Every structure is written in C-alpha cells, then in structure tokens.
Amino acid sequence: MKAFEVNFDGLVGPTHNYAGLSYGNVASERHQNLIAQPRTAALQGLTKMKALSDMGLVQGLLPPHERPHMPTLRALGFTGTEAQMLAKAAQEAPTLLSAVSSASPMWTANAATVSSSADTPDRKVHFTPANLNAKFHRSIEHPGTGRALRAIFANEEHFVVHNAVPSCPHFGDEGAANHTRLCASYDSPAVELYVYGQIALNAEAPRPMKYPARQTLESCQAIARLHGLQEHQVVFAQQNPAVIDQGVFHNDVIAVGNRNVLFYHEEAFLNTDEVLAEIDRKLVGADLIPVCITNDELSVAEAIASYLFNSQLISLDDDNMALIVPKECEDSTTVRQLLDRLVQDTSNPINKVVVMDLKQSMRNGGGPACLRLRVALNEQEIQAVSNCIITPALFEDLTAWVEKHYRDELAQQDLADPSLLNESRTALDELTRILGVGSIYDFQHPGMR
C-alpha cells in the first residue's frame, strides 16, 4: 500500500521566550534574555506547515504544552495561590520559572522516535516519547507528548504509543533528532539509523569533553527493542564527539536523510566509512546515496551558523527531492554557492531549495527539521489519524487563533505575570476544541493543576 511521509510540526506555544536554558546549544545561549515574539514565532511555524501542505505533502501538527507548568512548580515545593507561586518562583528561582515556561515542545523532532508499520513485527506504527532528560525544561515534556500522541494516534489497530524509556542519564533520549529512517520508498522496510553521543555504561568509550552528549547508545538500543526491530534493520552510529563540543547538540544539526539519500557533513559521524557500508548493506531495494559535504566546502562552524543540515529533505515525487532550508542559509555566500552546486549535481535527486523564515525558533537553536516529527504512514493509517492534519480551513482557524491569543512580545520578567498563565490556558482550551483532541491538558482536569 502506498505510504507517505507525514510531518507533524510543533505549533509554537504562547510562552515562546529566550531563557538560555540549553548549554551546548550555542544559539540558545547566545540569545538569552532577548525579547521574544510569540505571535510571529507561531505564524512563522504555521507558514511552514502551509507551504509544505501546498507542495502536496500531508502535513500534521502537534499541539503546544501548557506552560507555565504549575504541577511542576508544585512538585518543586511552591505553594499558595497560583499568583503567589509564580511570584515566589520569579523571586527565588527565576531559572526554574523560565524552565517550566519554555515553549520547547515546539521542536517535535525531539518529541518521539517513530518506527513505521513497514518495519515493525506487528505491522503497527510505534512511538516512544523522548525522555529529554539532559535538560530540566525538556525533561517535563514526555508525559504531555505521550498524551497528545495517544489523542492523535488513538486507533489501536494501527498505532502503539510506548512510555518514555527510564528517565536517567544512562538512557538519555532526544527522539527523532537522532534517528533517520532510510528506505527505498516509504512503504518499504527501512534501515533505522540511530545516532548516539556516548555509551553511558562504558567510561572508556569516546565522548565529548566540553558539552553534554544528550543521546546514549543504551537508549537507542532500548527503543529498537521496544519497537521490535531486528539486527538487520538497525544501524547504531556514534556522533563525532568533536562536533558535539563545537555545538552540534543533535545529529540533525549536521545530517539529514530521506528515503535512500543521506546528506551529511564529513565530520558528522565517528567511523563514517563503516557506518555508510553497514547502511548500504542493510538497505533493501535501493543503494544508499551519500551526499557528503567536506570541511573544505563548509566548516562545522558555518554549518552550525547556517543550520544547513537542519533542513527538511522531502520527496516531491519518486525522483525529485527538495531541501527546505532556513533563511540563515541565504545569508552565507558559501552556503548559497554550495546549494547551487547541489541542485545542479545530477548524481543526487536534490533539485530544489525552498527558503523559510523561522528566525524566532532559530534563535533558540530550532531550524526547519527541529520543528517536525516525521511519521511514515500508509493510506489506511492516514485515514486512522484522528485529527491534527492541516487543511486550508484548519490553517485559517489556527492563524486566527494565534492572532487572537498570542502576545506580540515576551520578556523573562513577563513569565511571572498571572495573566500570561490565564491567557495561555484560555488559548489552549480553545485549541483542544479546534483540533478535537479532547482534554489533554492538566489544567482541564480539576485537581490536577
């Protein structure tokens, strides 16, 4: 049965802000305390969703999480009325308030790891929400992600949503940002490439010296087991620790794959030749097309600044692919020239470049690929998705909803404002009705606030 890659983009939440929470993510650190523009951020995200939908792709979305997350503040010992809790957190622990207010669930490449039904023994699509335990503000996402996934992929005949793997450093998991499904076509069995930053249980193994390696081999193996994958279906590859130390905090900042094409920087992996040979050996029905960018063509620093590899690589039809690149790629002459050469080179199927302005998200280290969770679905499975697929009407409704509820600007000190909490809840309550996902938020259940 014909299958498609459906991108589920994260809808940017009303509390989008710049808190500098992600050590090792240079953009997040650099833009700490900048005034954010939540409305513009959400509209930029919606514009990307609409553009892909207009290109003929099936486009989905995942709803924002409730932020500030008051149950987390309560769990951390803040008491009293909600206004008192916010005031106390702002005064005594402003970083905690920023963390529980982050709109980070927008980066749905980190929401979960997904194996398609063509890969799994029970012929169901399997999802494992990522525990994201490397950063506190992201570690509180997985329960909400699980709830949203269970609301959207509710049909148990087709979908299985697991719990996150144990939330501890040994099992650090950042989801699909470190996972690529390489295949002949979306309906054929894939080689699932899992990229890890360190082997947690082996102190002798290579690991970065400066910045954290967020993904472990142990979590990759656990997820492959949960999804029922066999040895011939998976490749576990180590990310080059040297690039993590330069700010490549996820593999999707230095490599992107689609079908049988892997577009990557020569510094991306340790033991690149072995990794490529293993993928090629395990890939059924097609040869791997590696598209390598060398250091001479583009330095790692330029790759991080432009976010070239955080592009979405999408299929336009069976033979043609497009790169959806962030606007920052246009600002670099080197990257522009590289892209020109890439689309003219007939040895790879990439022959179109689409530029998207995602500056609001980019300033937190989130490019086009960070904003989407890829789910390969066949026609029957697409029919079974309960909601959250972009149509022209839903796009209009969501645009109007953002215009109505989002603030133009948000600074760190605004996070303590009780009216921001109320505005966010009003907005999200209405959103659950627009999307038809049911009451997925804690605040919608009396007693769970």
Ligand SMILES: N=C(N)NCCC[C@H](NC(=O)CCC(=O)O)C(=O)O
């Ligand atoms: N590469 C992918 N797939 N995702 C990008 C995630 C960016 C996110 N930034 C942040 O969480 C910054 C939030 C702040 O500083 O306010 C992170 O570091 O986890």
